[in-house]
Amino acid sequence: MKTLLKSDQLNITLQRLAHQLVENHLSFKDTVIIGIQPRGIFLSDRIYKMVKKITGNNKIGYGRLDITFYRDDVQSRDIQVPTDTDIPFSIEGKSVVLIDDVLHTGRTIRSALDALIDYGRPKNVELLVLIDRRFSRELPVQPDYAGHSVDTILTQKVKVYWKEKDGKDEVVLIDKIGN
Amino acid sequence: MLSVKHLLGIKELTKKDIEQIFKTADNFKQVLQRPIKKVPTLRDTTIANIFFENSTRTRLSFELAEKRLGADVVNFSASGSSVSKGETLIDTVNNILAMKVDMVVMRHAASGAPWFLAQHIDASIINAGDGTNEHPTQALLDAYSIKEKLGSLEGKRVTIIGDIMHSRVALSNIFCLAKLGAEVTVSGPPTLIPKHIESLGVRVEYNVKKALEWCDVANVLRIQLERQHKPLFSTLREYALYYGVNRQMLDSLEKEIVIMHPGPINRGVELNSDVADSKQSIILDQVENGVAIRMAVIYLLSGKRETLE
Numbered sequence: 001m002k003t004l005l006k007s008d009q010l011n012i013t014l015q016r017l018a019h020q021l022v023e024n025h026l027s028f029k030d031t032v033i034i035g036i037q038p039r040g041i042f043l044s045d046r047i048y049k050m051v052k053k054i055t056g057n058n059k060i061g062y063g064r065l066d067i068t069f070y071r072d073d074v075q076s077r078d079i080q081v082p083t084d085t086d087i088p089f090s091i092e093g094k095s096v097v098l099i100d101d102v103l104h105t106g107r108t109i110r111s112a113l114d115a116l117i118d119y120g121r122p123k124n125v126e127l128l129v130l131i132d133r134r135f136s137r138e139l140p141v142q143p144d145y146a147g148h149s150v151d152t153i154l155t156q157k158v159k160v161y162w163k164e165k166d167g168k169d170e171v172v173l174i175d176k177i178g179n
Numbered sequence: 180m181l182s183v184k185h186l187l188g189i190k191e192l193t194k195k196d197i198e199q200i201f202k203t204a205d206n207f208k209q210v211l212q213r214p215i216k217k218v219p220t221l222r223d224t225t226i227a228n229i230f231f232e233n234s235t236r237t238r239l240s241f242e243l244a245e246k247r248l249g250a251d252v253v254n255f256s257a258s259g260s261s262v263s264k265g266e267t268l269i270d271t272v273n274n275i276l277a278m279k280v281d282m283v284v285m286r287h288a289a290s291g292a293p294w295f296l297a298q299h300i301d302a303s304i305i306n307a308g309d310g311t312n313e314h315p316t317q318a319l320l321d322a323y324s325i326k327e328k329l330g331s332l333e334g335k336r337v338t339i340i341g342d343i344m345h346s347r348v349a350l351s352n353i354f355c356l357a358k359l360g361a362e363v364t365v366s367g368p369p370t371l372i373p374k375h376i377e378s379l380g381v382r383v384e385y386n387v388k389k390a391l392e393w394c395d396v397a398n399v400l401r402i403q404l405e406r407q408h409k410p411l412f413s414t415l416r417e418y419a420l421y422y423g424v425n426r427q428m429l430d431s432l433e434k435e436i437v438i439m440h441p442g443p444i445n446r447g448v449e450l451n452s453d454v455a456d457s458k459q460s461i462i463l464d465q466v467e468n469g470v471a472i473r474m475a476v477i478y479l480l481s482g483k484r485e486t487l488e
Binding site for chain 2: 066070074077083118119120
C-alpha cells in the first residue's frame with residue numbers, strides 16, 4: 001500500500017481544483033455542479049463549498065446523481081440498491097461540472113452522461129476528478145480537471161478516504177494481490 | 180440484493196427484502212416524475228406477462244414498469260391461446276421461455292401455480308396473483324402507500340374489510356403488514372372470514388363500525404362473486420347495508436382514517452363513491468405507487484440469473 005495524497009496535500013489539491021473551476025466559470029452564473037453517487041459526492045460537497053466561498057455566490061446549483069440504472073453491467077454483477085438522485089434545478093442550457101473521485105475505465109462517466117441527459121440538455125459538460133488513473137481507459141473519456149494522475153495496473157486499486165465517511169482524509173494505492 | 184430468486188409470495192420475504200424493495204421504489208418514483216420517465220437498465224432483458232386470469236390494472240402496471248425499465252415485453256392471455264386446446268402449464272411456459280425470455284410474470288386461477296412453476300423452470304417468476312393465495316406486489320404497494328401517507332408502519336393499525344376468504348390481497352397484506360410491525364384486524368361477514376385466521380396473528384371483528392373505530396387505515400376489498408360458488412350472503416344490498424363503508428360511517432368516527440381499495444371497486448357495494456373519491460382515500464396513490472414497486476421488484480430480481488458461470 002502506498003499513500004498518494006496525505007490530508008494536507010489533499011486539501012491543497014482541492015483548493016487548486018476549486019480555483020481552476022472559478023478561473024473558467026467566474027461567477028458560476030450559468031454553471032452547476034453535480035456529484036456522482038455514491039463516492040463522488042464527498043469530493044463534490046467539498047468543491048461546492050470552496051467554490052461558494054471563493055465566488056461569494058450562494059446560489060450555485062448543486063446536485064447529486066445516481067447512475068445505478070444506467071450502468072452497462074447490470075446483469076453481470078450483484079444487483080445494487082440505488083442511492084438518491086437529487087437535482088433540484090433544471091440543467092437545460094447550463095454548463096455542468098460533473099464530479100467523481102477516481103477516473104478509471106471511463107464507464108461510470110459514460111453512464112453518468114446518459115443519466116444526466118435524461119434530466120435535460122446541458123450546454124456543455126466538464127469532468128472533474130481527484131485521481132486520474134491514466135492508461136487504463138476502456139472508453140474515450142478524459143478529465144478537464146484532475147487533482148492527481150497516477151499510472152496503475154489493473155490489479156491495483158485506488159482508494160480515497162474522506163473524513164466525513166471514513167474518519168480520515170487520504171488517498172492510497174492498494175496492490176490487491178497480497179493486500 | 181433480495182434473499183429470493185423469485186417473488187412468489189410475501190411469506191418468503193424477509194423484512195430486509197421488503198425494506199430494500201421500498202428503498203428502490205423511492206428511486207423509481209423519482210424517475211417516474213421526470214420528463215423522461217424511462218431508464219435503460221434492463222435493455223437486454225425480455226419479460227413475458229402470462230395472464231391466465233383477467234386483469235386490467237395489474238397487467239397494465241407490470242407492462243408499464245417493464246417498459247420504463249427498458250425491457251422488452253411480450254403479453255400472453257389464456258383466452259384465445261393454446262391453453263384452450265389442452266396444453267399444460269409447464270408446456271406453455273417452456274414454449275415461451277424457448278423464445279429466450281428471461282423473466283415471467285404470471286397470474287393463475289390455481290393457488291400455488293407459481294411455486295409449481297418455480298420447481299420446473301430456471302427463469303425468475305413474479306407472482307401477479309394465484310387463486311385465493313397471494314398477490315405479493317399488491318401487498319407491497321399497499322404497505323408502501325401506507326408508509327408514504329403515515330411515515331411508517333410500526334405500530335399502525337390496519338383493518339382489512341370484506342371478502343377475506345377469497346382474497347389473495349388480504350393474505351399477502353396480512354403477511355406483509357405483520358413483517359413490518361403493523362397490527363391487523365379483519366372484518367366482514369362471518370361466512371367470508373376463514374376459520375382459524377387468528378393463527379396468522381390478526382384480530383377478528385365482525386362489526387365493521389367497531390373495526391373502523393379501532394384502525395388508522397382501512398383497506399376495503401372487493402366482493403369476489405366470481406370465486407363464490409355457493410351463496411355466502413343473501414344480497415349485495417344487504418352486504419352494502421351491513422358491511423359497506425360510507426361517508427356517514429366515517430363521519431361518526433373520532434379520527435380521520437385512511438381509505439384504501441385494491442380495485443376494481445364495486446361502487447355502492449363495499450365502498451360508496453362519497454368515500455372512494457374523498458380526500459381520505461389514497462386509492463389512486465396506490466395505483467401510482469404500483470408501477471414504482473413493480474419496477475423495484477423486477478430490477479432487484481433481474482441480476483440473479485447469472486448463476487450459470
